[in-house]
Amino acid sequence: MRTPTCPACELPLAVADTAAVKRGIELVSANTSQWRGRLNGSTCLVCPKCDAYALGIETRIGVPFYSDVLSAFLTVHDWDWWNADTVECDSRTWPDFGCVTISESGVRAAVDYVRSAARPARAPAAVARPRLAEIAGLPPGREVEPIWRDELRKLELRMGSRYAYADLEAAVVLLLDVLARHPWQQTSLDHAIADEQA
Numbered sequence: 375m376r377t378p379t380c381p382a383c384e385l386p387l388a389v390a391d392t393a394a395v396k397r398g399i400e401l402v403s404a405n406t407s408q409w410r411g412r413l414n415g416s417t418c419l420v421c422p423k424c425d426a427y428a429l430g431i432e433t434r435i436g437v438p439f440y441s442d443v444l445s446a447f448l449t450v451h452d453w454d455w456w457n458a459d460t461v462e463c464d465s466r467t468w469p470d471f472g473c474v475t476i477s478e479s480g481v482r483a484a485v486d487y488v489r490s491a492a493r494p495a496r497a498p499a500a501v502a503r504p505r506l507a508e509i510a511g512l513p514p515g516r517e518v519e520p521i522w523r524d525e526l527r528k529l530e531l532r533m534g535s536r537y538a539y540a541d542l543e544a545a546v547v548l549l550l551d552v553l554a555r556h557p558w559q560q561t562s563l564d565h566a567i568a569d570e571q572a
């Protein structure tokens with residue numbers, strides 16, 4: 375089993391962008407002692423239950439994270455982590471970008487974060503696009519640009535055109551980049567590619 379579990383509550387851990395988590399911690403003035411040593415990389419593991427306060431459970435907009443068991447980006451607001459089993463969480467009707475499922479609150483949280491000043495400068499989306507398109511499962515061997523734009527437009531409509539195209543693109547890049555950077559996710563992605571080639 376590739377998903378590490380929380381040593382305190384045994385819930386499968388999720389992965390998030392470290393700078394976004396740091397902003398979440400700051401926004402609610404969460405106790406930083408429980409984060410010691412966990413925020414050194416560019417991505418970090420989070421427990422949706424034990425870290426719920428820092429992940430924004432008491433605020434309107436949370437911090438987006440990727441749950442390997444749910445195969446989706448979401449926030450603490452999407453599920454009752456205390457009373458319900460994650461196997462019952464049905465993400466089939468959630469929005470997506472390519473093969474990557476993102477809850478509506480996950481999209482909202484990612485847009486909110488990329489619009490904030492807390493976001494470190496990153497390479498322009500176009501530079502990293504082929505790699506990110508691969509992670510999103512967009513069809514290989516075809517020109518990436520039109521497919522990438524179509525997927526963003528679909529997401530834009532799915533979100534009721536509430537967000538500007540550029541903000542949505544920055545949000546999607548942030549989330550796909552979490553998958554690109556996290557070593558454990560990288561491993562599972564490589565396994566998936568190897569399975570496909572087998």
Ligand SMILES: [Zn+2]
Pocket residue numbers: 380381382383384385421422423424425
């Ligand atoms: Zn926990």
